[in-house]
Amino acid sequence: MSPKTICLTSGKGGVGKTSLTVNLACALSRQGVRVLVVDGDLGLANADVLLGLTVTHTIRHLLEDDRDPMETLIFPEPQLAVLPASSGVPDIVNLGPDDQERLSRILRTLAAGFDLTLIDTAAGIGPSVLWFGALADQLILVVNPDPTSLTDAYALIKVLAQEYQRREFHLLLNAVRSDDEAFQTFDTLAQVATRFLRVEVLYLGSVPQDPAVTRSVREQTPFVQRFPRSKAALAVAALAARLSQDRALAL
Amino acid sequence: MVFSEDAPPVCPLGTEACPVLAAYLRLQEECRRLLALSQTDGLTGLYNRGYLMDALSREMERTRRTGLATGLLMIDLDLFKEINDTFGHQVGDAALVWISRFLQQNVRQLDIPCRYGGEEFAIILPGTRLSQAVRLARRLHRALQEAKPRIQGHTLRLTASFGVDAYDLRERLTPAELLQRADAHLLEAKARGRNLVWHWQLLSDQASPEVSPEERTGLLTPKNLRKKISGSK
Structure with missing residues (x-):
């Protein structure tokens, strides 16, 4: 598997994007894939919240001082890293050209150390969403x-x-x-x-509606860990297996 | 005999029950009947293709004189062959009659609905700009989607593809060329998956990031209808 960057985005908020990203990352790491999750919701980050992590340094610190990007990563599991973003810091929401250039350089460097990088974007079709969308190899x-x-998804496409x-757009149906x-x-x-639009929309998979998802969000634990036998966890695990094995998906 | 546009003809000799006058009146009635017959489609009672071309050149001439645009809709029923193949040609014919009534009832007084041939229809819209013609086409498109005609015991869902164009003083165009253009839009609507209104301005609309009414309709169409369309490919 050569390093790949996948951007998960949705247009509309509240469709379960962050939860799916985090759980997919967990499932992939358990199957031996080294995964980096980038919290691309620069203003209202919460990938770390869903993992129950304590964050000290974020993307914002990376851009402000020249620290080693690897030090900013948090490893909830040996194969899984998270690059957290800031919550409630509006000034970074719309990145200026210099910051954009630096961030893309940092992300490229970091991504090179992993098999797969998943970027969880903000909702909407704001500049940061489009920027991450343009940066990634694949879009989900x-x-x-x-x-x-x-x-909303159509508007984003x-x-x-x-x-x-x-x-090319991969569709992941949730709930x-x-x-x-x-x-x-x-x-x-x-x-x-x-x-x-004459674009290609491909079916990636679906995750069923499942009360385990809501419960795990409240408990700040990924459902693939907390409820591994739930319908949603099984679906995500199957999806992760396909992503890690199936090269036809070009992921 | 004295001929006049308004008054009925009378025998100049004042003969009671004049046989020549009687023969004349019979012929006149026969001429009217034949004229109507030559302009009408036998099955549906709509105007036929011959009348369409006459009326179209007359309305385009009116555009040149008055400056008011002439709109033209070309309409093709989606997957009509399936209705014939599934329910038989009697149901197919009845559906064509139904759609003809539907078109007559849903256009304005001065519009001229015609049967172009097969399951294809054309409507001339006198004094109608492109934007108004598109609005009418969208209204027909939506009304047709919502109608569930019950024909000979079968509830059918009929949908159609629409090509819209209009002629105004900015261009030189023959009736055949206008027809050809509207037909090209109709083909585009069908190529893009049918059940759609298409006109050339949409090409520039596609360039704007805003989601157009056509796109929105496509995304929000009732699910059972969609299933039928995708299932019947």
């Missing part, structure tokens, strides 16, 4: 069956296709009640995107 859109999730010439619902939601988005 986390979508749930709500109509608003669909339209449209901007990334038009302004950043992205042509679905059945496989059928997942396929239908995917079909809708894929058809409209192909029809109007």
